[in-house]
Amino acid sequence: MDRDGLLFVFILIKLSGSQDVNTVRTVSVQSGQSIIIPCLYKQTYAFSHNRKVLTVHMEDVRESNQFSCPAVIPSGPGQPDNFSLEVTAGRPRLSVQRQIENVSEGKSVSVSCIHQGEAPVQWCQLHGLCVTDRGTIDGAEVEIRHHQEHVTTVILSKLKMKNTGWYLCSTRQLQMPVHITVHNRTDEITPSARNRTAVFFLLPVILEILLIIIIYSALKLLTFIKERFLSPAEEGQYVMMHGEQSPHACEEAYEIMAELTTNTEPRSESDYVNFRET
Structure with missing residues (x-):
């Protein structure tokens, strides 16, 4: 100016x-x-x-x-x-x-x-x-x-x-x-309004944490079920290998096991004596 x-x-x-x-x-x-x-x-x-x-x-x-x-x-x-x-x-x-x-x-x-x-x-x-x-x-x-x-x-x-x-x-x-x-x-922002505002902003974070916990728990449960019920154990493998054989094969296996048991029984003392005399 x-x-x-x-x-x-x-x-x-x-x-x-x-x-x-x-x-x-x-x-x-x-x-x-x-x-x-x-x-x-x-x-x-x-x-x-x-x-x-x-x-x-x-x-x-x-x-x-x-x-x-x-x-x-x-x-x-x-x-x-x-x-x-x-x-x-x-x-x-x-x-x-x-x-x-x-x-x-x-x-x-x-x-x-x-x-x-x-x-x-x-x-x-x-x-x-x-x-x-x-x-x-x-x-x-x-x-x-x-x-x-x-x-x-x-x-x-x-x-x-x-x-x-x-x-x-x-x-x-x-x-x-x-x-x-x-x-x-x-x-004016009252204490209750402040609390509601804080919850509003924290709610997505809380939901995200809960979602992570749920997913982690589900994965752990799935792994446990897979290891406990779905993985073949040694006993299961034995049953599966012989499950298709006939009942006669089972009886033959039983007789073989009985014979082996009989043959492996310890001999009497007389048997050992006779063997030495011979």
Whole structure:
């Protein structure tokens, strides 16, 4: 785009509306920890109204300082875009267990705001609306419970996908941003659904293994039957060789065997004596 084109866009932005930036005022972070800071930009044009969030990820913070949200377009009248980072050696004055929460549509989620006597604790949208005790934000029910001296639990229920966005645990001086992501119920994968999916993918493998086992067992059984019942043994061969002979041949064989038995009987002592005398 040439210089004249850029100048035209700049003039259009300045004439069409102004930029508002919503972010935290002061966050408290323990030294060496990380923090996510959302910067919510609101640009009103003559023909549209859009919101855009940029997140600033700060890792291994060490020193307290003043920071600004990244500039997207030339600033106009509106809220300031800077925030203060308070770094503490010990526990921060206001913190949460997780800055990112995920929940299914229609379900509930709890956020624990941990503070060091910084009360009262409110639950706020990044762009303004707050609840101190009970209330609703964009149709979602908000209940704040003070369970312990330094812990305040925020319970969000009846959530819908439109409730996805950035919120704040907020006190008079500090804010801690929390992002709530509400998923569609159809996108939720329950444990039972995971099990069914796993079985679906494993079923072909299981069937293949069973088929291999069945084939192997059948081959082993066939080999056993062949060796045990179909292979000719020595006794079987003898019977087959003589099975076609006549009954007289069997009787002759019996007589020959009887004669051999008689002839092989040991002689008496007198036989041996007579033989020597001769």
